[in-house]
Amino acid sequence: MKTVRFHELGPANVLRLEEVDAPTPGPGDLLVKVEAAGLNFSDIGKRLGRYLEPTPLPFTPGSEVCGEVVAVGPGVSGRRVGDRVAGVSPSRSGGYAEYALLPDRVAAIVPSTVSAEDALAVSNQGATAFHLLNTMARMAKGESVLVSAAGGGCGGLILQLARRFGAGMLIGLASTEAKREAAKADGANLVFDPADPDWPKKVADQLDGGIDIFLDSVGGELYESGLGLLGPFGRAVTYGLASGRPSPVIPLTLMRRCASVSGFHLDLLMERPGAMSQTLSDLYGLVAEGALKPRIAASFALKDAVAAHEFMESRAAVGKIIIRP
Template sequence: MRAMQFERFGEPEVLEEAEVPEPVAGPGETLVEVAAAGVNFGDIKQMAGEQPDGPYAPKGPLPRIPGMEVVGRTADGRRVLGYVLQGGYAAKTAVRDRDLVALPDGVSAGEALALLIQGLTAWHLLRSVARVRPGESVVVHAAAGGTGSLAVQLAREFGAGRVIATASSEEKRAFALGLGADAAVDGEAEGYRERVLDANQGRPVDVVLDAVGGPVLDAALDSLGHLGRLVTYGASSRKAASALDPSRLAVENIGVAGFWLVPLLARNGAGGPVLEELLGLTARRRLRPLVGAEYDLARARDAHEDLLARRTKGKLVLRP
């Protein structure tokens, strides 16, 4: 069957098209004929050999087929969305049954792929970690991105009293407002507190979802009110935040928590009621996942290069 694989670790140029044997589904698995595969930064990190001995990294010798998200059909005709540790960039892949969910009518392949890792992350940030309550104010950093754009919409869906988006350009801030944010401001660290409090009608905020890190995280802590919570789930700035002083957290009654989806998927699987809820919201058009460019599978290298160069918007899709 047709697949994209890499025989050595490196940059996108190590990806090569190949004919490989079809996978065989083992116990508790289902073979899926892939109609579309999602592209993630995690795929690029795997190819680069980053954290090769990590607890959730794909195992086995090279060559490997990357790809963690697939939409396709089972042998009995069901249209499904599935999560795999590797093997998505191929005509067929075997998916564990606990990582598989049926797709409702009206949800496109690109929308479904956007919901798997990014949608589940946004849901758990708000529900499982920040535990947002109705009426609370929520600040979403990088609100025009894949996870951020979904978090803005879900915060509104979950009853947030005021949703404040941060983004780096006027275009991105306008996009976040179109998704339902009440206000959108520049996310730079300098002047952050003043802009956010002004956007929250002069009051400190209840929840901040941060994927930027560094000085922005420090500034966000200064904007939290009584019993406020900051959830960190990335560090796109590649800068270190100041060391947190536990006594400050206690004195100000604020909390900081971290979240990474991969250990949760390893523990509980991707399928289940949360993903079904997200798919249902999308089918009813209460949630609008951001879908970007589509590429033929043979152009997976181009998709990776575009993603690294930040030339893309929304979920990138490969079509076998």
């Protein structure tokens, strides 16, 4: 089968289209004929060696796949050959290929009315958005939410789900006019340019007492500014480091406001039996109903994976980037 992998860490051009044997499903695995795979910032982090865990080499990126089950491993129940499924594979990846393994416990049936692109757009990023708001931030109705990278795939889903769950003021940060317009279309009341040095003051002027929830995937100075905007009992959750610049947290700055900070990593959630498959099933159902509207930025052929990575790194994408075998 054809696959894309890299044998060394580095820029996008380390990605190579190669011919390898198709994988064999082990216990609890589904072997999926890949209809499409999703591209995420974690793929780039793994390629650069900047992810939470070391990247084993050679490595095939792609933690999200959608496709038809063509074989099942020992111990799989409730799935059968011919099912159309999608899911997120914890750390293993392997989706940039004609065939990929997907653990049964992190997969869900995709309704026939939902495209592979839309299913992938709400898999990793939709599950992240859902659990950022509910599991981590424990958002209550009427609370205000500040979202960095609000024009991206995950940011847009955070805004849509927050609105659906009854959030109050929704404020986004987005780096281009196109992304700011996308964030507004996804439910943001206000959107500011993070390059504007006055954005923290503009956010503060809109709120009496500060932000209830700050969800950040950027880090660096932006994260520090967001922490400074937290109101009493405010919660900040970090789930990425797109800037590559971590920021220290000084507990005393949180104490007076009874504020809290936390981090979220989707892989850990996948260890909870049934948690991921149920979340994905719910999200695919929302897409089928038209209640959740994912945004697709572009689709690339497997042979054009280098261009797909370069497009994501350009920060020009508004929505999900898809790779098709």
